Amino acid sequence: EDKVVQSPLSLVVHEGDTVTLNCSYEVTNFRSLLWYKQEKKAPTFLFMLTSSGIEKKSGRLSSILDKKELFSILNITATQTGDSAVYLCAVGGIQGAQKLVFGQGTRLTINP
Amino acid sequence: EPEVTQTPSHQVTQMGQEVILRCVPISNHLYFYWYRQILGQKVEFLVSFYNNEISEKSEIFDDQFSVERPDGSNFTLKIRSTKLEDSAMYFCASSDPDRPPNGAQHFGDGTRLSIL
Numbered sequence: 709e710d711k712v713v714q715s716p717l718s719l720v721v722h723e724g725d726t727v728t729l730n731c732s733y734e735v736t737n738f739r740s741l742l743w744y745k746q747e748k749k750a751p752t753f754l755f756m757l758t759s760s761g762i763e764k765k766s767g768r769l770s771s772i773l774d775k776k777e778l779f780s781i782l783n784i785t786a787t788q789t790g791d792s793a794v795y796l797c798a799v800g801g802i803q804g805a806q807k808l809v810f811g812q813g814t815r816l817t818i819n820p
Numbered sequence: 821e822p823e824v825t826q827t828p829s830h831q832v833t834q835m836g837q838e839v840i841l842r843c844v845p846i847s848n849h850l851y852f853y854w855y856r857q858i859l860g861q862k863v864e865f866l867v868s869f870y871n872n873e874i875s876e877k878s879e880i881f882d883d884q885f886s887v888e889r890p891d892g893s894n895f896t897l898k899i900r901s902t903k904l905e906d907s908a909m910y911f912c913a914s915s916d917p918d919r920p921p922n923g924a925q926h927f928g929d930g931t932r933l934s935i936l
Contacts, residue, residue, distance in 0.1 A: 742924060749929035750824075750911070751863070756924045796863065800923065807853070807876055808925060810863040 710735040714797050714811035722819050725787050729814045731797030732779040739806060741773055741780050744796040746813065751796055754782070787818045824928035826912050832934045833902055841897045841931045843912030852895045853913040853925060854887065856880070863911065869895065899933075907935045 712733045721727055733741065740758045744751035755764045757773035757780060764771050768787075773780045784791055794813040800806040825844045833839045845852050854866040868875040869887055884900045895914075899906055909932050913925040 740923060744927075750927040753924050753926055798863075800925075806923065807865040807868055807878070808855075808863075809865065812862050 710799070710801075710809045712797055712799050712809050712811040714795075714814050716814060717812065718815045718817075720817045720819065721787060723787060723789060725818075726783065726785045727787060727816060729782040729784075729795050729797075729816070730779065731781070731811055733797075733799045733809075733811075734778065735799050735801065735809060737801040738775070738799060740800045742798045742800065742808065743771055743780075743782050744798065746794040746796055747792075754795075784816075787816075789818045789820055792816060792818045824912055824914055824926055826910075826928035826931050828931060829929065830932045830934070832936060835904055835935050836901050839899050839902055839933065841899075841910050841912075841933070843895045843897075843928055844893050845895055845912065845914030846916075846926055847893075849914035849916045849926075851875075851915045851917070851925075852887075852889070853915075854897045855911045855913065855927075856908040857911065857930075858908045866897070866910075902933075902935045904935050907933060909933075 715730045740756055742756050743754040755771045760775040768785045771782045794815050796813045797811040798808040800808050827842045852869040855863050857863045865878050867877045867881045886898045888896050909930045911930045912928045915923055915925040917923040
């Protein structure tokens with residue numbers, strides 16, 4: 709059975725701290741790993757990773773994939789209160805209409 | 821930025837009733853999906869749809885569920901006879917592997933379905 713596990717489940721830090729969120733997976737037919745930010749409603753797309761060792765970066769957020777060890781990390785530097793959200797990791801399978809298998813999410817709280 | 825829109829935002833229905841959840845995917849996207857998230861649990865895949873037919877469905881997507889693309893813009897999920905355990909947030913998503921970022925699914929705000 710395909711499985712995606714995120715850690716920690718919950719994290720509380722102070723504004724300005726750097727955080728690292730983890731995602732490990734065991735799936736058949738791996739094609740891509742995606743990170744989403746879920747605040748109140750829709751998961752909002754952050755990154756899509758398909759190749760090992762290539763960092764994706766967007767502002768203070770960055771992510772990298774290790775296909776040998778089957779995990780990914782999401783880093784957020786200089787955190788702000790607006791970064792408070794649930795961060796979801798999902799893994800996609802075969803090409804085309806690929807179903808996503810989600811982890812349980814990491815709830816990140818940034819205190820001022 | 822184009823987005824996936826879903827209606828209604830909240831649906832309250834009596835057990836045993838039929839419900840239709842509506843979605844307008846991003847224009848020119850070719851792949852459509854439904855997911856659900858029971859309160860406090862993971863987001864779960866229900867079904868994917870491409871070229872007017874189901875590509876894949878999960879065990880959750882039994883005979884009580886159906887999907888349809890009735891016209892060029894809408895994508896619907898129908899639950900024929902709702903059960904208490906169908907109460908959840910239902911998300912619609914769409915993607916197009918030929919558009920960057922390749923294949924990333926974009927989600928709507930969801931419909932919160934409450935079965936009484």
